Structure formats: structure tokens, C-alpha cells
Amino acid sequence: MSVTQRFIRVVDRLLGIGTLSAHCDVPCGIYDPHQAAVTAKTVHTMNKKLTELPAPGPSPQDNLEHRNTIVRMVQTKEAHAQLCKQELLVLWTDYFKPEHLSMFPDLHETFWKAAKLCSYNKQHVELVKSQELMDVVAKISEMFQKAEAAKKK
Numbered sequence: 001m002s003v004t005q006r007f008i009r010v011v012d013r014l015l016g017i018g019t020l021s022a023h024c025d026v027p028c029g030i031y032d033p034h035q036a037a038v039t040a041k042t043v044h045t046m047n048k049k050l051t052e053l054p055a056p057g058p059s060p061q062d063n064l065e066h067r068n069t070i071v072r073m074v075q076t077k078e079a080h081a082q083l084c085k086q087e088l089l090v091l092w093t094d095y096f097k098p099e100h101l102s103m104f105p106d107l108h109e110t111f112w113k114a115a116k117l118c119s120y121n122k123q124h125v126e127l128v129k130s131q132e133l134m135d136v137v138a139k140i141s142e143m144f145q146k147a148e149a150a151k152k153k
Contacts, residue, residue: 031095033141039084040137043121044130046077051127078122084133085118088140096147103150104143114140 001009012018050073056066092111101107117133120126 031091031144033087033091033137033144036084036087036091036137037134037141039080039087040130040134042080043077043084043118044127044134046073046080047121047125047127047130049073050077050125074125077125081118081122081133084137085115088114088118088137091140091144095144100143100147103147107143110136110139110143 050070053066053069053073056062088111092108092115096104096107096111104110114133114136117129117136121130121133
């Protein structure tokens with residue numbers, strides 16, 4: 001690290017300037033619920049695999065492999081539930097505008113439910129709830145498609 005970079009870092013710390021990240025505050029217009037649908041499907045798939053996972057064999061190695069498989073599936077499920085939530089929140093807060101409420105009076109309730117389902121699916125292994133997440137993401141995708149079609153008229 002150069003002297004200039006160190007100086008800038010010290011000044012940033014003194015002024016309380018931190019690193020920021022954002023989806024895109026520039027009007028790029030690149031929004032799509034596809035990634036949310038893929039991540040919701042991954043959550044459901046991991047829940048299905050976890051519920052269908054056979055019991056481990058009798059050896060300590062079998063138990064270790066079984067535990068390793070469970071941990072990896074749970075990590076994948078939780079990571080994808082969080083990604084789904086992030087994708088949905090970007091759509092909700094950046095894409096949909098107040099004028100969309102006339103088209104979709106339940107817009108806020110739908111997104112709120114979806115975000116809550118993402119959190120629930122991070123904490124639990126329930127096929128019914130992961131199916132609900134996929135269903136609500138599909139509903140949001142339909143809302144998005146209708147909003148996009150309305151822009152073109």
C-alpha cells in the first residue's frame with residue numbers, strides 16, 4: 001500500500017467515511033425477478049433433499065459424511081434464502097414505484113410476506129414454507145411482467 005493510500009485511509013477513518021455498496025443508484029433499469037426465482041427454487045430443493053436424506057450408516061465415517069452433507073445443504077439453503085431476500089428487496093425498493101400501487105394494491109403485503117418467508121426458510125426446513133416462497137416469488141414475477149408491459153403501452 002502506498003503512502004498516499006495510507007494517508008487517504010487515515011483521513012477516511014478520521015472523517016468516519018466507510019466503504020459502501022449498492023445495487024445501482026444510477027438509472028440503469030436492469031431489474032429482473034429471475035434470480036429471486038432461482039434462489040427460491042434452490043431453497044426448496046435443499047429442503048427437499050434434507051427431508052429425504054437417508055440415515056447415516058453405522059460407522060463413524062458414515063456419521064461424519066452425513067453431518068457434512070447436512071451442513072453443506074443447510075449453508076446452501078440459508079445463503080440462497082438471503083440472496084432471494086436481497087433480490088426481492090431491490091425490486092421492492094428500487095423498481096416498484098408509488099404508481100404501481102394502483103395496479104397492485106397488495107404490492108407491499110406481497111413483498112413483506114416474501115421477505116418474511118425468506119427469513120423463515122433460513123431458520124427452518126419445511127417444504128410447505130419453501131413452496132410458499134416459490135409461489136410468492138412467482139406472483140412477484142407476474143407483477144413485474146405486468147408492470148413492464150404497462151411501460152411499453
